[in-house]
Amino acid sequence: MARSAPHDAKPxxxxxxxxxxxxxxxxxxxxxxxxxxxxxxxxxxxAVAEAVxxxxxxxxxxxxxxxxxxVSLVEGSITTPDDIxxxxxxxxxxxxxxxxxxxxxxxxxxxxxxxxxxHDFVTAVYPTPHYIETLATSTPIHDYVPVDLxxxxxxxxxxxxxxxxxxxxxxRAPVLPTHAVCVECKMRGVPCVAVAKGAPCLGPVTxxxxxxxxxxxxxxxYGCFGPQESPNCSALAAxxxxxxxxxxxxxxxxxxxxxxxxxxxxxxxxxx
Amino acid sequence: MTQRTHRGDTAGNDAAxxxxxxxxxxxxxLSAAGFSVIGPRIADGAVVLDEITDIADLPAGWRxxxxxxxxxxxxxxxxxxxxxxxxxxxxxxxxxxxxxxxxRLWQADRDAAGGWHLSDxxxxxxxxxxxxxxxxxxxxxxxxQDRVFLExxxxxxxxxxxxxxxxxxxxxxTRAAATCFCASMGTGPRATAGYDLALTEIPxxxxxxxxxxxxxxxGRALLADLPQRSAxxxxxxxxxxxxxxxxxxxxxxxxxxxxIGDVADLLRRTLDHPHWDRVAERCLGCTNCTxxxxxxxxxxxxxxxxxxxxxxxxxxxxxxxxxxxxxYMHGGSVRxxxxxxxxxxxxxxxxxxxxxxGVSGCVGCGRCxxxxxxGIDITAEAQAIAASEER
Numbered sequence: 001m002a003r004s005a006p007h008d009a010k011p012x013x014x015x016x017x018x019x020x021x022x023x024x025x026x027x028x029x030x031x032x033x034x035x036x037x038x039x040x041x042x043x044x045x046x047a048v049a050e051a052v053x054x055x056x057x058x059x060x061x062x063x064x065x066x067x068x069x070x071v072s073l074v075e076g077s078i079t080t081p082d083d084i085x086x087x088x089x090x091x092x093x094x095x096x097x098x099x100x101x102x103x104x105x106x107x108x109x110x111x112x113x114x115x116x117x118x119h120d121f122v123t124a125v126y127p128t129p130h131y132i133e134t135l136a137t138s139t140p141i142h143d144y145v146p147v148d149l150x151x152x153x154x155x156x157x158x159x160x161x162x163x164x165x166x167x168x169x170x171x172r173a174p175v176l177p178t179h180a181v182c183v184e185c186k187m188r189g190v191p192c193v194a195v196a197k198g199a200p201c202l203g204p205v206t207x208x209x210x211x212x213x214x215x216x217x218x219x220x221x222y223g224c225f226g227p228q229e230s231p232n233c234s235a236l237a238a239x240x241x242x243x244x245x246x247x248x249x250x251x252x253x254x255x256x257x258x259x260x261x262x263x264x265x266x267x268x269x270x271x272x
Numbered sequence: 273m274t275q276r277t278h279r280g281d282t283a284g285n286d287a288a289x290x291x292x293x294x295x296x297x298x299x300x301x302l303s304a305a306g307f308s309v310i311g312p313r314i315a316d317g318a319v320v321l322d323e324i325t326d327i328a329d330l331p332a333g334w335r336x337x338x339x340x341x342x343x344x345x346x347x348x349x350x351x352x353x354x355x356x357x358x359x360x361x362x363x364x365x366x367x368x369x370x371x372x373x374x375x376r377l378w379q380a381d382r383d384a385a386g387g388w389h390l391s392d393x394x395x396x397x398x399x400x401x402x403x404x405x406x407x408x409x410x411x412x413x414x415x416x417q418d419r420v421f422l423e424x425x426x427x428x429x430x431x432x433x434x435x436x437x438x439x440x441x442x443x444x445x446t447r448a449a450a451t452c453f454c455a456s457m458g459t460g461p462r463a464t465a466g467y468d469l470a471l472t473e474i475p476x477x478x479x480x481x482x483x484x485x486x487x488x489x490x491g492r493a494l495l496a497d498l499p500q501r502s503a504x505x506x507x508x509x510x511x512x513x514x515x516x517x518x519x520x521x522x523x524x525x526x527x528x529x530x531x532i533g534d535v536a537d538l539l540r541r542t543l544d545h546p547h548w549d550r551v552a553e554r555c556l557g558c559t560n561c562t563x564x565x566x567x568x569x570x571x572x573x574x575x576x577x578x579x580x581x582x583x584x585x586x587x588x589x590x591x592x593x594x595x596x597x598x599x600y601m602h603g604g605s606v607r608x609x610x611x612x613x614x615x616x617x618x619x620x621x622x623x624x625x626x627x628x629x630g631v632s633g634c635v636g637c638g639r640c641x642x643x644x645x646x647g648i649d650i651t652a653e654a655q656a657i658a659a660s661e662e663r
């Protein structure tokens with residue numbers, strides 16, 4: 001990540017525009033919500049467009065600039081044989097590859113297929129199933145190619161995206177803590193919804209980054225940022241059970257947007 | 273405070289009786305003197321410390337009950353005595369006001385000539401805050417943080433400025449939550465020092481009132497300005513009986529909670545005890561205990577830049593020994609196992625704090641017990657280790 005930063009190049013007032021890094025945004029199996037977080041930057045969007053050359057971003061422009069790319073943001077999971085070929089090609093063209101969102105980092109909600117038989121879905125949904133060429137699973141990008149950095153979330157947090165871009169542009173490490181959401185609740189002064197309301201909150205096992213979005217409005221965290229750095233899911237599951245959740249409900253709590261993330265997958269299977 | 277004229281009957285005396293009008297006058301007087309008054313309020317189904325502008329903002333008619341992993345905030349029974357402060361502790365104490373969760377340490381701005389201009393954060397005056405309704409354990413916690421931040425060669429100037437300006441008005445405890453154990457830590461339920469004013473609520477249905485005691489010149493000046501009457505022996509006896517009731521509730525003989533004696537020595541000699549692994553099976557590593565603890569002070573430093581690289585900012589933010597990254601050094605984190613992280617916290621708090629700061633890091637407020645999502649209980653863990661040693 002530590003390339004010489006463009007802004008450090010010419011402190012002496014050289015008017016030539018520094019060469020801007022080329023940014024590409026790619027989509028795999030996903031809803032596009034994470035790449036839209038880039039457009040959602042609104043106030044900062046012009047600054048982003050000035051700082052990087054947007055070379056490939058179909059949600060924003062049909063213009064395409066050929067690779068190689070300095071940074072590739074990759075959204076979505078791998079669900080087809082063609083996805084595998086395409087991500088390998090993108091990896092080859094990208095100096096830095098950053099996966100964005102629960103689909104790209106854990107397989108997404110569509111990883112629910114990993115717990116069932118894909119043939120059953122295909123025959124139930126499509127009138128002519130033999131047209132469908134698909135993998136049996138939905139899996140994260142890092143299962144197929146080396147990934148330099150991951151941004152979690154469903155969707156990702158725009159502040160984390162800006163932090164990532166700013167860190168890359170300025171040649172420093174991005175600040176992306178991997179501790180629990182609870183840190184963000186406490187910093188905001190949000191009383192714990194699990195303790196005060198008995199809410200089935202996944203915050204203690206979920207990675208921070210959202211700014212405690214749901215607990216701040218009185219809702220339990222549903223784990224859309226995936227497992228924190230050292231999740232103790234079985235201890236949380238025991239507490240959820242003591243709080244009255246049924247076995248099936250506990251399985252469902254861990255089996256949502258990050259169903260494919262190792263710690264959540266294992267805990268959901270314990271309660272299958 | 274500005275120059276005052278004495279209006280009260282007991283002007284010059286350190287104890288007086290205030291009725292609710294007197295308390296309202298205290299809030300109004302502090303506001304008029306430019307202070308934001310911070311006190312307990314009901315918010316988000318819990319009690320939090322927040323700005324209050326009127327006596328009506330206080331949680332009158334509310335009651336808080338606490339147990340390991342559970343805090344219940346509900347309207348009091350209609351026939352209960354008329355309390356303003358029956359809500360034990362707010363979810364977080366005044367730590368977040370004296371030692372904010374995130375604080376800018378400095379900011380550097382690039383100027384047109386390519387040089388850097390550095391901000392001076394200490395030039396910012398701290399907010400003028402008056403805290404109303406602080407529990408004795410919280411005063412004790414402030415005294416602990418004073419040692420951490422103000423003593424030694426590296427005093428924290430921001431903490432010092434906030435601390436110097438803060439007015440501390442305590443309310444002695446007349447009821448202990450099931451998680452409270454201040455009596456065994458020697459920090460409550462009645463404040464003995466560290467306050468400007470200490471109130472004891474006497475919830476007499478016919479004459480709800482407070483015994484008010486001044487503990488500083490600033491407190492004496494505040495008190496002198498309030499409508500009041502002198503405290504008679506009945507008032508003092510009622511206040512004594514009310515706080516004695518909280519002590520009685522914390523007595524293990526009555527089913528109350530206490531920290532075992534000699535816990536520091538116990539923990540120093542049981543660093544390899546198998547109980548640490550048993551706690552780790554339950555511990556979520558979520559950091560909640562450390563962040564609600566009124567004495568925990570650990571922080572990390574983060575850098576931020578603008579996209580164009582024209583501004584760089586360094587922030588200090590709360591961190592926790594339960595975060596894996598907290599013990600990160602060259603090559604990795606030192607305390608990767610949950611058992612190592614829990615042990616670090618508990619032994620620092622109860623044993624090594626003495627070596628470092630000459631005082632226990634625990635004031636017996638019980639927040640770590642109440643606000644732990646799985647109800648891990650520091651007093652019970654200490655007892656379990658002690659019990660297994662005796663076997």
